[in-house]
Amino acid sequence: MNKKYIIAGLFSLTATLGNAQFVYDYLKAGDNYFAKADYSSAADYYEKYLNKDKGDKALQKGFDPYKPQLSAAKKDASVSSREKAQWQLAESYRLLNYPGKAEEAYKKLLDNNKAKFPLATFHLAQQLRALGKYDEAEAAFTAFLSAYSTQDENKKAAEREVLNLQFIKKELNKPEAQYYTVKQASGVLSSDGANYAPVWLDASTLLFTSTRPESNDGHHTNRLYLAKVKEEAISIASVPELKGTEQGAAAVTPDGNTLYITRWKATGVKNAALYTSTKQGETWSQPVLLSAAVNKEGYSAQQPFVTKDGRYLLFSSNQPGGEGGFDIWYAPIGADGKPGQPVNAGKQINTAADEHAPYYNEAAHTLVFASNGRVGMGGFDLFTSKGAPGSFETPENMGYPVNSVKDDIYFTAKAVDSDWMGEALVSSDRSAACCLELLAVTRKLPPPPVVKAPEPVKEPVVTPQPPVAEIADSGVLENVLYAYDKAELLDGSEASLNRLVAMLQANTNMVIEIGGHTDGKGREAYNQRLSLARAQSCVNYIIGKGISADRIIAKGYGASKPVAPNTNPDGSDNPEGRQLNRRTEFKILKR
Template sequence: MFSFFKIVCLVICIGWLPCRGQQVVVTKNPLQLADQYFAAGEYYTAAYLYEQILNPPANTPKDEVFPVYSKRGRPGYIIPKNITRQSILYKQAESYRLAHYWPQADSVYKKCPDYIDALYWMALCERSLGHYEEAAANLRQYLEATNPNKQYLEAAEKEWATLQYIKKQLARPDTVLTHIRKLNVPDSYEKGTFAVTPLTGNQYLVSKTKSDSPIVKGYNPNNSHLFQAVLENDSLTGVTQLPLSSADPLINQGAANSSANGNNIYFTQWQKLNGRTISNIYITRLVNGSWSAPQLVNGINTSGYSSKQPVCTPDGKYLYFASDRPGGTGGFDIWYAQLHEDGSVGEPENAGRTINTEGDEQAPFYHADSKTLVFSTNGRPGMGGFDLFSAQGNTITWSTPTNLGYPVNSSRDDVYFYALEKNTLLSDALIGSDRGSGCCLETYRINKLPKHNRMTGVVLDTKTHKPIPDANVVLTTPDGKTTQTTTDINGNYSFDSVDNSFNNHQLVVTKQYYRDTAAMVTIAKTDNTNLLTDQHINTDILLEKKFVLRPENVVTVYFDFDMYNLKKEAVRKLDSVYNVLLEIPAATLQISGYTDGKGSNEYNAILSDRRARACAEYFIQKGIAASRITFESFGSCCPLEMELINGRDNPDGRSKNRRALINITKD
């Protein structure tokens, strides 16, 4: 049954007769009258009149505006014998469906078993209501039926694909990242709220329906108008109508957008002419604090066709809009035109076949920060009705549009979109949708959390390129925060919930017997196939082995005070090492140089380096490849003997500290 609001609207509508192109001639035949309202596109009233015919009330006043009954207390109209009750029910179901009264339409279609196409329309209504299993059952029955009177076989196959798409969307694990709720707006349930876009500061433009007063006989008093409101958290408050004059009571105004400088508002005006809705784009200018009388925007409106839903790019260079003007690819297409400083526009250009289809594309929005065009279309696979799609690019080149998916899209119409700049597209966005139980499109707020980010990498040995397990890896962010982990058996490490830009992040890797290594994070590639987590793969980190001093493989040579030349005893020892290198080609040397404690740290560092180099150069001169030799200097850091005993100098101890250690690695 009708909601209270819908009943009131129908009662109001009964009090007026459509005029001009949608005028209905009152006759004494109620069925003809209902059919005329249906043909005029007044589906609310038609559904009500069909109900009066099918289920007349017990008492009807003589002065009924529409003389459905001739006498009080009993029906004055008898359905002709050549017209079945079920045929009227089917018309009533069509009226409910076209008016988007999905529960009522579904209920009445069920009373029409003689109409095979009722199964298809039942499935569509049930899909719109979110009853997907019932929709699939009815659609399967329709597709498998052998009835030759089926008119919507191709559409039914597309609807089946829609149900399969919905099933996949509902199973997506990343839906948990998206939080969506309806904006709190006064009278939104009864009058709708759509095309919410910023005006200035926290002031927003809003399109809503209102009953014009006083109600004048001869036109529908319920029209769309532009309002101004304050957006605070999830509520629109202080909703006041924008004073845009219009002499014609049939004019609707809405779907507006402010220019980048805030001095102009472009908006849509529309009305029904000869049963067809014609839309045009107008401009109003801010003059001395007030909005000027609307003027038609020359160049983008075409006589006999519709242009609507204008939106300005943030840089003020282009105006995007939807139009069914000649030169498009289907019904309504996305078009754009250059914006001039005075508010006028250039010659419109079609956004191209990458964006536009043979169906309808509407309500464009351009998000400059992500270079993304968002629009609504019923010409691509989706969840049913109009779905929101996005494509990256510019006015000339676009990527293939992508469905924004559930829960951004629903099984009904999702049309308008707006997102804040300097944010990711869905981190804070507004959409228009009729997914609720209200009369019209309402506005919903979307906040999608970013995907989980994981940075991974591997630590390898410099020479062997084998993975290094149990290495300690510390990640430091630019603000100094550190996170620590350890490589696994395959040398892999990972860090979760890190900034996906990774700018100026540093890794420090430490492992016993290896040199400590610091490196800036450099992402080699990103794997974003997982719907919940983006994996950013860092370049490999290579660790070089340090000196590993094992007594059984260490040869020690000594030096005179403040000297780095090799003594005879030292040469003899080095020759023995040389022989090992010849016998074992895989063997390598690690040489470390030391000094006693006399002299400054700076001087001792240089001296110990010279001692280590002297040993290395001896082997190189004898033909050992430099790649087999590494050396390091330690100064006076590591004395083997005490250099002072009871405060007295110990020359013998000092002599043993003036040394170089040659470690032979045989593996």
């Protein structure tokens, strides 16, 4: 054989092997990045692997995959490498909240692999819903439910998504939407990358998180930024003292001197944790990790919020003891400024899915949070719940246009009065291919209805009525009992509360206050919280009987209004007096 043909053949074989090596490296890199939950990099390399015949040499640069930390899953012989890569490409785009790309990837996968990837139809339907393709989405969800026989969370989620589509159609046509204006924040509050988790430090200073690149390398890192608002002009600066790791949602104490910050590692297992940083002049101290009571090892704690009275730290966590996934938790803040043992907000707020980003408005006594476990517009929706920590009411969806068919999360209001929805900021990816953006939401209340002058009526014939028993202006509600050290009503409390319900039903203009009182034992702040929570439990019961919420107010007095001494003259304990002081009262505010 001619020598030049041998050499040419060797070159051809070498080129083929080299190309095969590049292809193998692309697949290996994609799998490694996917195992590390770095879905952006995983998608890049799966695209290179699946489109290897397009010959884009530029894509071969920069190959530096992470070493896998997770053991490789046992290979399913029925699934080829290309099928697996296509599935994980679609999953990467879904987990990146990139529905346009995810739709394309799932459809390519489902062309020939419906039986091998049963969840692909479900996830495709979610992407179609996020893209506003409601008829296609409904058909895909219906097809998934027809073929999927396993009774698990995926089936429940698909059934809820069908209800979501019905809710969406109703919300998009509701007349109340005309009173809302939703606009994307402009200028420095908008950038390449994500912008989310806004919180007002004061009337002119906004703290938020952004992944905008700070250099020309295009690297996106979650960092905290301060925006100064002065007569429509907005300037921003990063918080340089807090660099060094990924950090997201933050909260500030009422005095403005302490920050609670969400932090996590950029690589490896991405469990988030909560830290504090204190203000020292014009700078912030290096963040300090909160105790293990908040940051359970092996789990995430994130998205903090401090109530305006400084009594509670609210946050989201997937730690044990919840309802499933991420839940809303709250922890009392002690006199030393340290959060105590967290309490789960309970089934009234949390679901088996995820609840995130709590915000509490003191003036409106309203919790706002995001959930993907309730019927809504789809993805994460914002919900409101009246009440206080320990006694939240059934949440209500904030509806369109505050919510959209994509993810809506992180709410903050600038005003703290009763019209707190007049000017707000939310984070949403509704108008982006991916990534959260800051949106300004304003609401103008509808004009009052035109009241027609009443037509003259004939004087009614007055029939003498028997005298009505006089109703006392105030009194103690007898036999209203609670669980020890809790606000939960015990059996037997209904009779006294039902008498109040009857009184309110008979006097339709009457407004009353329910006051909770404790004895002198325990700290003042604790007694105040417990008395308010107990009063709120009574209010919730009465509202549940059909009485309007604007006719009944809960108030906690703690131990500030004793009716008997808590101790005897010699200083010894007076249990009879303390028992009289532990009471629930009603007071008529308007007849």
